[in-house]
Amino acid sequence: MLLQKLFLILLFFINSVLFAYPNYSEAIKEKQIYPLGKKIYNTKCSKLDPLDYKSFEAVREAINQEKNCKSLQVKYKDALALYIWEKKRVQKSNTQKYPILKVSHSEKCPICGMFLYKYPRWVSMLEYGNGKKLYFDGVKDLLKYYFQHSTESMDLYARDYYTQKTISLKNAYFVIGSDVYGPMGNELIAFKDRKSAQNFLLDHKGKKIIRLKEITEGMVYKLDD
């Protein structure tokens, strides 16, 4: 009886050592592990369906069974498993995707009339419910327009300063008063999370982190002073 219990405990330990949940920081996962896992998934193991598995260990086990992925090195298997479990599975269940902000050479900002293609990093977009899109050369001009036409419903998008990926401004964090200037001078710099906004605030001598709800029309116009 005791021997059986001991054996079970030992089995549990061996299992947990074999498929221990890898412990990486969020940044490393985002910048290194997921892209690596994605590439492995796309080139070798795209047969694995992320929704088939109940736990990380199950994913890991399935990778060991799959004939294409069996021969991979342990670190690649780990990356693949993490990608499938943490990224691919989540992606499947929630498919919200933001548009890519790309402007043509003739597009101008409706507020200041500047050509947009010269400042691709600062392009922001406003989308009406009926699909009509307007592009601006920065969050500041976008918000000016937004406050002038605030009765209608619309979606706002801009690029995250650090990653340059499109984010929705409804859940973005803005830093004002920093030493980074956009094409129209003082800007509201958008970030996808509070952590990166905080980091930017310290690095670039920003004054304040604000959300979209807290921004008033007066604040936007004050940036021009």
Added chain:
Amino acid sequence: MTKINFYLLEYAYAYIIRNKIKNIFIITVFTLLVALLSTVFFITTTVEHEMKGRIEYKPDIIVEAYKAGVRSSVDEKLLEKLLEIHGISSGNLRLEGVYDFRAKNVRFYLYGVAPFEEVSDPFIKNILKNEELNSSNMLVSKDVKELMKQAYYDKYFNFIKPDGSFKKLYIKNYFNIKKRKEFQNLILLDQDALREIFGYKENQGSYIALSVANKNELDFIASKIRLMLPNVKVISKNDLNVSYEKLFNYDSGVFLSLFIISIFTFFIIIYDKANGLSSEEKREIGILKAIGWRVEDVLHAKFYEAALISFFSFTIGFLLAFIYVFILKAPLLGEIFMHQNLLDIHTFNLNIYLELSYSLLIFLLSVPVYIAATLIPSWRVATLDADEVMR
């Protein structure tokens, strides 16, 4: 002047033939001058173009470790630390190195490849697209294959490890370098094989390559890393641009002085010519006027004469420069750029690259100036009365 007057053209040609010695001398000087100027511009523009091309695919930030002031290997842990910095979008531990093949006195450029790693250079990416490497084979450039063959390594090559033992790698395939001349001695091999050849420990690499999504943030991040890690050397793409440009500007300064000297020589010759015609030439114009030529006919003929000489000399000079630079590979002048430089260009074996604006500049500096220098004194003489000229 809508139509070419062939009678006048024939007259101009006959005039050139008649004054053979004088015109051959002018054509020689003109040709040499155009050739010299074109050579200068061909060499500088090609080298500059090559430099820009080489920088283009470099990583945004390179982090090299230093130990006692000497470059040493980088640890993987450093990469993890750097990836925590906001603004760095991705990074990897690069394994690269130069292997001295003493038997042939060449340096192979070894590039370590990890499976599934993102390669930024499209050329290497393209090669690796349909080749999978393991730790006992490699892909080599055509030149390397040729060199290895000369040393009787047909199927494999023995690299000598730091401890003196051999690392045998089979030649899996070879590739053409096409226009990427910097990859002439490139060998692509697995990272683990490269570690073995150069004696790197596991988790060690040659340098760390980082990419930054927002290029406005590049310099800030570079200086942040410098503050964070006192023992590393951080090279951002902007720094690289500046240092290449500095070196290049120094070299082309030597060229510029050459250019100024030759331009001045040319203008002295032109000035001398524009100052007056010989008495014989004056008399010829006088005779032409006496037998009934109008002023415009004389100028017409003179224009044809100057145009024939200058176009002919320009074309020949341009061709000579082209042959000298791109076919003979710039034997003496090319050396100025071929010293121990940042780009590791040791022979002037670059791609043909012509910048039209410079060719146009040389054309405008020589041909119209010469034509004007011929026309103005002739016009001065032609407007006088015939008897006055011949007297």
